[in-house]
Amino acid sequence: MTSKVKLIEPCLELETEYMDMVGEFIAAGESRDWGIEHAAKDFHKFVQQHLDWKNGHNLPDGWVPETTFWLVRNDNVILGTSSIRHKLNDKLRRLGGHIGYQIRPSQRKKRFGTVILKLTLTKAKQLGLKRVLITCDDENASSVKIIERNGGILKDKCDRDEPGKLTRRYWIELE
Numbered sequence: 001m002t003s004k005v006k007l008i009e010p011c012l013e014l015e016t017e018y019m020d021m022v023g024e025f026i027a028a029g030e031s032r033d034w035g036i037e038h039a040a041k042d043f044h045k046f047v048q049q050h051l052d053w054k055n056g057h058n059l060p061d062g063w064v065p066e067t068t069f070w071l072v073r074n075d076n077v078i079l080g081t082s083s084i085r086h087k088l089n090d091k092l093r094r095l096g097g098h099i100g101y102q103i104r105p106s107q108r109k110k111r112f113g114t115v116i117l118k119l120t121l122t123k124a125k126q127l128g129l130k131r132v133l134i135t136c137d138d139e140n141a142s143s144v145k146i147i148e149r150n151g152g153i154l155k156d157k158c159d160r161d162e163p164g165k166l167t168r169r170y171w172i173e174l175e
Contacts, residue, residue, distance in 0.1 A: 005079065005112070007069040007119045010050045014076060015043045021078045021104045028105040056086075064089055069123065071103075071116045079107045082120040086127060094158060095167050097133035098124065113146040121150060125174040132174065138166035147172075 010018075019039065039046040052058045056065040065086040071079040080103035085092055092098070099120055103112045117134075124132050136143035138157055152170035160167050 004074050005071055005115060005119075007082070007116070007123060008072050009054075010047045010068055010070060012044060012047055014070065014072070014078060017076060017078045018043075018070070021080075024104050024106060025102075030105070062089065062091065064092065067123070067127070069120060071112060071119070078104070079112050080104055080116050082116050084120060084124050084127060084129075084132075086129075088133060093133065095135055095160065097135045097169065098129065099132055099134050108142070113142060114149050117146055117150045121172060121174060130174055132172050134170045134172060135167050136170075138168050144168065 022039070049058070050068045053063070053065060054067045059065070066083050067086070068081065068083045070081055073079055080101060082099060082101035085096070085098050085100075088098065099117070101113065101116050101120060103116065121132065133155075134147050134152060136147060137160070147168075147170045151172045153172070155169045155171050157166040157168050159165070
């Protein structure tokens with residue numbers, strides 16, 4: 001499966017595909033802060049923003065440099081996205097960690113979550129990270145499996161901002 005997919009950085013050529021993927025998340029009721037308005041208004045600026053963040057430029061308050069990737073199939077279908085925060089601040093140490101990832105709803109349960117994390121861990125190692133912190137909601141059994149398949153060792157569980165909800169925090173050694 002990994003030979004049919006690859007991680008790429010955001011690019012202008014896949015604007016329509018990216019917007020389709022975001023639309024799929026929204027239709028599934030999974031609207032996150034995708035910057036969809038920004039992407040729809042000026043996709044070139046949206047892509048440039050991700051490149052700036054990679055280089056530590058124009059970061060929103062409280063953010064750290066972050067590299068974004070798209071998991072793309074050979075036919076240029078974007079299957080999901082991932083990001084690597086190059087370092088941790090206090091907020092990311094608690095919730096968020098070094099790596100975040102998501103697979104578009106129509107492509108779930110096909111092991112792309114395991115693949116995107118594996119490929120993103122390789123990129124993190126190339127960035128010079130020795131170990132990474134990854135978090136997920138305690139009740140997200142799919143993410144628990146993905147993280148553990150990729151060598152995640154549970155450090156602890158901590159309270160989220162929602163009462164009665166926990167976040168699992170895992171460390172993965174990259175050496």
